Amino acid sequence: MNEFIKNNWWKLLGVLLILYSIVAGFLIDIPDIMGNIGESMRNLFFHVVMWFAMMVMFGTSLVRSLRYLSTFDIKHDVIAIEAVNVGLFFGILGIITGMEWANYTWGTPWTNDPQLNGAAISLLAYFAYVVLRRSIDEENKRARISAVYNIFAFAMLIVFIGILPKLASGSLHPGAGGSQSTVNSLDFTMRLVFYPAIAGWIIIGYWLIGIRVKMAYIRQHLDNPE
Amino acid sequence: MIESKMFVVIIVLSTVLLGLAVYLFWLDRRVTKMEKEIKNNQK
């Protein structure tokens, strides 16, 4: 039992943090800003959190890609691709929950808002990364080339999520085109729930990456019986 | 009950957890298949 706790305590921590965010997320008081949103603002803890977790996953993948390019150790490449897979998982959940929230608040699941389109296209970039990997068979070549593309994909992510929304104006999405960004103007009590939630989901993300990496190694073992 | 804006939060949260559950079950199935393959190879 102690062995188990020693190795897996962080996974438990992640689950606890998320549990806390769910309970607290429903119990705390929501300040009344931004007109229409009201109680559904609580989605901040469950929808926006997905995007932050995704960014961390993709960031991890970027770091691993860079490390692969500097060391050519294939272990980094394995983590890079699995991090992208988990990032895509969070991103897809983010988009689906975003559509649900949008449909409820604005009457339509999609608006032509730069942040939404940008997020979708960023996900496409990473899907393209996956496709690229499938089209190269040789292990090291695949790692090298996909690492290069990973860097471009991340650059696009930054451009789409950080830069373009500032340029465009007039959108319903909070924080676009100069209107006050929600994250910066967040009420203190909300921050108390928000940040732990992100931390919790990041931990779950790393847990998922770990599982996928182990699966990848087993798959490798199975395919190459020594 | 459905009046409250809280409803959409419940939907979103359920989606997230359901998505996670589906993903975990899918991974679990893949791992089980791999275990079976290992057992077959050992025979």
Add this chain to the structure above:
Amino acid sequence: MLLSEIKYLVLKDIKLEFKQRYAINGILLYVVSTIFVSYLSFAKIIDSATWNSLFWIIMLFAAVNAVSKSFVQESTSRQLYYYTVTSPQAIILSKMIYNFMLMGVLSLLCLLVFTGLMGEFVVNYPLFISALLLGSFGFASALTMIAAIASRTNNNFALMAILSFPVVMPLLLTLMKVSSAALSVGTVSGNMKYLAALFMLNAIVIALSYVLFPYLWRD
């Protein structure tokens, strides 16, 4: 040393092109036929927004077409020769410059034929031309790098399209913003932030490509 290598490679590509005319003819044919088809189907119902989008869609596909050929032409033995003789940075920069010139010619041509067949919608020429130039530069740099990546795999054109779409998107969106302003009453100064964004986008892509291409070239 780097500059002379680049100059040599660019001149080599241009000379090759004039001898074979392989790429130019293909692109010419493509551009003229797509514009002609658009003319036949759209001539009556055109308005400035449609003109704008059509123009850039055709530009996009012509660009992908044109640039994807840049890494396919030389045989593997010839590529090995280049690898030993020149530095990879020179190669990627020279290809980008060559593609930029190609794109420049292509875009002006597109503009001419488009205006001729579909009507003159451009109000502010300097703005539009600057959009064309920055756009050509952007397409050339981004697509050259993607072509380099795709050339290392087996299924070239489809992969090229998939890979280039996300990378080209921000470029395309900003270009359309600027050119739609050029089609109405926009001024150069009013759109400065978009032009600046385009410039920055180009800079990022080029810097990244410059650094990363050597890794691709190892083969």
